[in-house]
Amino acid sequence: MLAENSTCVLPFLGFEVAATYETARVVILPIPYEATTTYRRGCKHGSYAILEASHQVEYYDEEIDKETGLEVGIYTHDPIADTREGRSVSSEEMLQVTEETVSKLIADGKFVIALGGEHSITAPIVEAYRTANRNEPFTVVQIDAHGDLRNEYEGSIYNHACVMRRVVDMGLPTVQIGIRAICKEEADLIKEKQLTVFRAREIAHNPNWIDQALSAIQTEKIFVTIDLDGLDPTLIPGVGTPEPGGLNWYALSTFLRRLCADYNVIGCDVMELAPIVDSVVSQFTAAKLVYKIIGYQALAKGWFKT
Numbered sequence: 001m002l003a004e005n006s007t008c009v010l011p012f013l014g015f016e017v018a019a020t021y022e023t024a025r026v027v028i029l030p031i032p033y034e035a036t037t038t039y040r041r042g043c044k045h046g047s048y049a050i051l052e053a054s055h056q057v058e059y060y061d062e063e064i065d066k067e068t069g070l071e072v073g074i075y076t077h078d079p080i081a082d083t084r085e086g087r088s089v090s091s092e093e094m095l096q097v098t099e100e101t102v103s104k105l106i107a108d109g110k111f112v113i114a115l116g117g118e119h120s121i122t123a124p125i126v127e128a129y130r131t132a133n134r135n136e137p138f139t140v141v142q143i144d145a146h147g148d149l150r151n152e153y154e155g156s157i158y159n160h161a162c163v164m165r166r167v168v169d170m171g172l173p174t175v176q177i178g179i180r181a182i183c184k185e186e187a188d189l190i191k192e193k194q195l196t197v198f199r200a201r202e203i204a205h206n207p208n209w210i211d212q213a214l215s216a217i218q219t220e221k222i223f224v225t226i227d228l229d230g231l232d233p234t235l236i237p238g239v240g241t242p243e244p245g246g247l248n249w250y251a252l253s254t255f256l257r258r259l260c261a262d263y264n265v266i267g268c269d270v271m272e273l274a275p276i277v278d279s280v281v282s283q284f285t286a287a288k289l290v291y292k293i294i295g296y297q298a299l300a301k302g303w304f305k306t
């Protein structure tokens with residue numbers, strides 16, 4: 001792990017708007033960890049592709065009429081659990097360094113947006129929030145094509161296909177949105193535990209799904225985990241396991257805006273971008289999504305100066 005305050009080579013949005021750690025409200029945490037990808041590889045390059053693409057995002061957000069990046073301090077952390085240079089990082093090491101790093105950022109009062117890397121990283125991030133919120137449960141809202149509810153996959157309980165099972169095992173309530181690929185074991189678990197799932201197929205034909213999803217949340221605090229394959233693969237083809245029939249841009253951004261407005265979003269991650277050579281669509285869309293989340297949080301938390 002690199003020193004926490006050393007200069008990051010590639011800050012989100014660009015050097016001109018990068019805040020210092022001390023003044024930043026938002027910390028972008030790149031976690032280029034990839035170990036258990038099962039189909040299309042490359043998510044270890046996802047976080048840096050998002051950072052690079054973010055330099056092309058317009059500072060002025062025409063939806064909220066603010067230059068978000070100039071008003072909200074954004075600091076980009078050095079990467080942790082970095083497997084890009086062929087260095088192997090064990091599951092245990094990834095779990096430990098991620099939980100420790102996120103815990104420190106929470107203790108420093110930062111709003112963390114972690115950039116994967118594979119989805120298994122969400123478990124230690126959520127664990128850090130759990131430790132910080134010992135007496136108050138929060139809901140994990142997951143945007144994903146997949147249930148990620150398998151107990152074990154390819155010999156590991158830390159496989160990316162098991163991450164929401166780890167969250168369910170922690171005893172935290174979950175709301176899963178955009179789901180359209182699950183196995184029988186996961187379908188049985190959803191029934192047995194009566195998990196709240198908004199399937200992509202139902203969302204496509206239900207204009208009231210956002211109201212229904214918001215009212216299904218029973219806690220004030222929320223952690224949001226976004227597997228980018230929750231969006232339709234026509235928007236983000238660069239994912240490890242694409243599935244047709246996903247959420248569209250306005251459905252997801254409208255949902256996230258209302259989620260930030262109506263609840264206390266305590267943290268967030270954006271996972272599973274696996275860039276495609278010669279196409280910037282996926283990483284640019286992901287970067288814009290991250291910028292939208294920062295803007296919606298800033299509106300909800302009163303971070304804008306004017």
Ligand SMILES: [Mn+2]
Pocket residue numbers: 144145146227229230241
């Ligand atoms: Mn997925």
